[in-house]
Amino acid sequence: MKTNYLIHEEMYVQARQAGWEGWGGNERIFKPMLVERFLALEGRPTQGKLLELGCGEGHHCRAFCQQGFEVTGVDISETAILWAKEKAQSEGVAGTYYVADLTAESLELTERYDVVIDGNCLHCIIRNDRTTFLNHVYRLLSEKGTFFVSSLCSKDTNSYHIYKDGYAYRCIPSKESLVSELERAGFEVRKVQVYERDTSNHITVCAVKA
Template identity: 65%
Template sequence: MKMKPNYHVHEEMYVEARQVGWEGWGGNERMSKATLVERFLDLYDGSKQVKLLELGCGEGHHCRAFNKLGFDVTGIDISPTAIAWAKEKAKATGLKGEYFTADLTLKSLKLSERYDVAIDGNCLHCIIGEDRTTFLDHVYSSLSDNGIFFVSSLCSKDESSYETHKNNAPYRHIASQNSLIRELEKAGLQALNVKVYERENSNHITVFAIKA
């Protein structure tokens, strides 16, 4: 019998992060880096202030960085603790942003706003199986015409996609480069730029795509 993913494990991990005194997911060293923002800006040539949605925003460090650059930001996360944390940090820093809890694997979810940019804040590789189709359908419907979807995700080192497990449940989907591109295309998202970053265990990939 195939095990179902437990997406609420992320709530447990955010609770633990707060309890041990970390600044956010993965520890303080990870929070000190703005790699995702830098990689996006290397490809983004827009000069106007636009509406940006981050999927899997956690405690909001990417959203706050984008807001400093003039983006009108909204963050979504499945973890209530993460969203409460993001709101606290936004208030403490005086940076604007909307944050709300939502499960992007629910087909019934309705996102009322449309955004010029959607950022995958290392969230897509947390989505398993058929839920990935639902997730990407939400991305497509949330974007304005010619909207940008920027993916930052784990990636396999070859043509094999696979899952890792945590507590006997699927935890990460490590897609191959080609399978990820096919998923995006099937969802109506055209990849314009793809970069793979070599790492020891699994690679990392960024994809700059537009709503086709």
């Protein structure tokens, strides 16, 4: 199954050229549902080091920083990371941003984080690369650290892929498959919430490094 993760760089270039504020258009930037869903969790961390995977132009990171977290964002797209740095500077919001391929075995991040946020990134990761991705998350989390997943999800028990330009573009796991993946990677799943949508559903999972 062929993958082309750098398609996200192309799409960020297109977003900037279109005059959007970020990935997927302005509405997604001005309504950061991921942040609201994390903040609504009972017993969630309220401070500490937070890493967002697939941070894009940093709108989630900036929102978490304003909630008192020390934020770091990573993305495979150089355009996205440059954009995130520009926005953080122009808005006077602290944050550290790196270009990183989360499917690379040689990922060089060495910090430990109290919270890792999947910024709608995991559903962009395909097949065996997901194991590498989740192993990195486990390594990067501090003991008992929180992993918050925000992902597309199938509407039944079947998992499948979406393709774009001949490449696998999205992994749409079932709820059961995603929970099993996290448990195999060493996480204790604490809370699962599925949000019904017209095509694929959306899911959030709060897990802890066991």
